[in-house]
Amino acid sequence: xxxxxxxxxxxxxxxxxxxxxxxxxxxxxxxxxxxxxxxxxxxxxxxxxxxxxxxxxxxxxxxxxxxxxxxxxxxxxxxxxxxxxxxxxxxxxxxxxxxxxxxxxxxxxxxxxxxxxxxxxxxxxxxxxxxxxxxxxxxxxxxxxxxxxxxxxxxxxxxxxxxxxxxxxxxxxxxxxxxxxxxxxxxxxxxxxxxxxxxxxxxxxxxxxxxxxxxxxxxxxxxxxxxxxxxxxxxxxxxxxxxxxxxxxxxxxxxxxxxxxxxxxxxxxxxxxxxxxxxxxxxxxxxxxxxxxxxxx
Ligand code: R5P
Numbered sequence: 001x002x003x004x005x006x007x008x009x010x011x012x013x014x015x016x017x018x019x020x021x022x023x024x025x026x027x028x029x030x031x032x033x034x035x036x037x038x039x040x041x042x043x044x045x046x047x048x049x050x051x052x053x054x055x056x057x058x059x060x061x062x063x064x065x066x067x068x069x070x071x072x073x074x075x076x077x078x079x080x081x082x083x084x085x086x087x088x089x090x091x092x093x094x095x096x097x098x099x100x101x102x103x104x105x106x107x108x109x110x111x112x113x114x115x116x117x118x119x120x121x122x123x124x125x126x127x128x129x130x131x132x133x134x135x136x137x138x139x140x141x142x143x144x145x146x147x148x149x150x151x152x153x154x155x156x157x158x159x160x161x162x163x164x165x166x167x168x169x170x171x172x173x174x175x176x177x178x179x180x181x182x183x184x185x186x187x188x189x190x191x192x193x194x195x196x197x198x199x200x201x202x203x204x205x206x207x208x209x210x211x212x213x214x215x216x217x218x219x220x221x222x223x224x225x226x227x228x229x230x231x232x233x234x235x236x237x238x239x240x241x242x243x244x245x246x247x248x249x250x251x252x253x254x255x256x257x258x259x260x261x262x263x264x265x266x267x268x269x270x271x272x273x274x275x276x277x278x279x280x281x282x283x284x285x286x287x288x289x290x291x292x293x294x295x296x297x
Contacts, residue, residue, distance in 0.1 A: 004051055007088075008077070010058040010070055016090065016272060016284065017057040023288035028057070031073045043072040050081030055291065056120075060093035061252060061274045063112070074119045086122040088291070090273035090283055091250045095129035096222075113139035124290050126273050126283055127221050127249045131172050145290055149271050150176055152281050153247050154183035156269065157217055161245055165214035169193055169203060169232040176249075177219050187211060191232060199225045205235050216244040223248045223270070226257030233264035242266065251276035 007028035009017035014030055021028040032044040054077045058070050070087075078085050094112035097105070113136075116123060123144040128136060136144035157164050157180065164186045168177030170193035181188030189211070192204040216236050218229055223246075233244050243266040251270035253261075258278075261268065269280035 004053055004083070006047070006049065006052045006054045006082075008045070008054055008056050008073065010056065010066060010073065012066070012275065013057045013059060015275060016059065019272075019282060019284035020057060020088070020288055023284045024291065031056075031069075033069045033073075041069040041072060043069050043076065045073065045076050045080065048080070049077040052082055053084040053086070054082040055086045055088050057088045059091045059274055060089045061091050061250075063093040067115075071115075071119050084121050085119075086124065087116065087120040088124045088287060090126045090271075090287065091252075092123070092125040092128040095133070096131070098129075098132040109133060110139050113141075117141040124287060126271070126286065127176070129172075129221055130175075147283075147286050147290055148179070149249050149273075149281070149283060149286065150179035151183055152271065152283070152286065153219060153249070154180040156281050157186075157219075157245070157247060158184040161215050161217055163214045164217045164245075165189070165208075165211045167191065167216050167218050167232070167236075167244070169218060169220055169228045173220050176221060180219055187214070191235075193228060193231075199227050201227050201231050203228070203231045203235050205239060208236075208239055208241070212240065216241050218244045218246045218265075220246075220248050222250045222252060223257060223261070224252045224254050226253060226261040230261050230264055233261070237264070245269070247281075248278075250274050251278050253278075 007017055007021050009030045017028045029046040034042045074085050094108045097108040117140050126147045126149050128146050133139055136146050166177050166181040166186050166188035168190040174190045177188045194202045218232055229246055246265045246268040248270045251274045268278045270278040271281040271283050272279040
């Protein structure tokens with residue numbers, strides 16, 4: 001790593017930044033922030049940025065809460081002489097509202113991409129929810145690297161689950177389920193989901209008789225309300241399957257999601273893209289590899 005590189009964590013990202021710094025043999029510092037009495041954000045950089053490549057580390061869970069301070073920090077780094085200002089955001093928010101489903105809706109994936117693209121030189125993220133957008137370059141005008149955690153999830157499943165049947169809960173999850181299953185030479189199936197509302201989904205199972213005797217492993221990119229995984233787990237139980245293992249990339253688990261899901265599953269694990277008690281799969285080596293690879297160019 002070049003002497004000029006600097007990792008700066010936003011509050012809440014210290015543990016990930018520490019692991020990333022360890023992988024890169026680099027130091028990291030934490031951006032100082034607080035709220036003024038009126039709720040506005042105060043931001044101060046903890047060290048010099050002049051002449052340095054600065055990688056801000058900030059996963060984008062709950063983006064509405066922390067987004068402005070991230071922009072203020074990035075702008076300060078640039079104004080104070082950083083030669084490049086990058087964002088490492090293992091979870092990239094606002095990727096699911098990728099079209100106008102009802103008249104008048106905002107396409108927040110495009111608006112959010114415009115805001116980040118005007119603030120940073122480069123984005124590094126992990127498994128962004130690419131569905132109707134086929135690539136980040138559809139909406140991001142900066143270099144945006146979408147790293148894939150499927151090999152890491154696959155290796156965890158291969159090491160921890162006997163006779164896994166990898167199951168994606170909806171058609172969008174084929175990309176993860178297929179890649180995971182192929183790596184560990186396991187069978188996989190994809191279910192059919194119809195979403196009726198934020199917390200109301202229905203799931204249809206194909207015939208699963210031929211996989212009886214396998215341990216179901218539900219894999220998905222995001223657990224938000226947890227309803228997708230909960231409905232899938234209940235459907236599997238109705239077909240006589242044991243409680244599934246769940247492996248997700250982004251453990252958002254909003255509200256009562258984990259309480260609803262836990263009794264239906266034998267184990268729930270996630271990557272550390274979003275800090276959560278279910279984290280079991282470390283992404284820092286993957287992210288460090290991408291940062292180092294770019295440095296060598
Ligand atoms: C959307 O299709 C994603 O891949 C996830 O399946 C979805 O975001 C999960 O949402 P929830 O946990 O609220 O059902």
